[in-house]
Amino acid sequence: MFSPDVVGHQALRQRLLDRLQSGRIRGSLLFTGPEGVGKRRVALELAQRELCFRRTACGQCEGCRMFAGEDLPFELPNLLRITPEGKAGVIRIDQVREGLDSDHGQRFSSGVIEWAHLAPPPGCHRWILVEEAHRLQKNSANLLLKTLEEPPPGTHFILVTHRPEAVIQTIRSRCERIPFGPLAPAEAWAVAQRNGWQDAEHERWSVLGEGSLRYLDEGAFRRAEAQVEAWLGLLGGRSFAEIAGPLLPEKDSPLAQGEQLRQPLELLLRLLADLARLGAGEAPTLSPWRESLAALAATPRDLKGPQEAVLEALRHLPRNLSPEPLIREVALSLGS
């Protein structure tokens, strides 16, 4: 039996469990796959089963209660979580060395490496979960390398990321990669319905989310929708000053400014691919916007130039400090 809190990935979860129980699993794992498909939750489930009174991650008992809710502690008897911190949103070396959690004013019982070497509680492993592993700073990663390569018996690292290409290569090569696919559309929509989403939004929500739960939050969904509309407007010749608002970073977002541009740029890539599809007589994947797309596709246009501009912008995101000129440049490439 699996945790009722985790959706989908049945075969993968069963395989992980079987391998864990028969001791045929690597010490360090890298969970990869699209954002918002539940990679982190599957990792937590492995730890939760061991603290569950029924050993099933039942979701009901005292042991499982420690894993419920949004405010999951950074340290549990068999689990240590390392997450990006601060305005820069990175995993700093002092977090790894001293187990410091400055945002929350607390300190773990020890540094990560020391923690990895403690004896696990009876019947448990020790799990070290590195969330958003692409945000490990280089010196933090280097400090972890040796322990990650060969964790002490009974200790497992799980690094989770939707951007494996941005994880430092020396780390990647020391982990076994466990790839996650998107959720089945029906699985994702069932979660959305439990969170109050109504049938009227079904198509848009499913098409934008592509089998992920990244738009469970209504604000995030509306923003993505507004970004699609803004790009459609720019493609249709409207002016940047007039409608580009939703494409620009928000001041109060927890994400770094450059990182906030990833989503609108990826949406633009999807729109451009759809225009190419329509040009070839195929149906667009962004089906709720098929009419606007068809109207745009009626006029032949260069799609290669804008596509290259977007890919170039995406390459510069990690370093870019002033995102507005970047997005303006991409918008300009659409006008030609």
Ligand SMILES: [Zn+2]
């Ligand atoms: Zn339980």
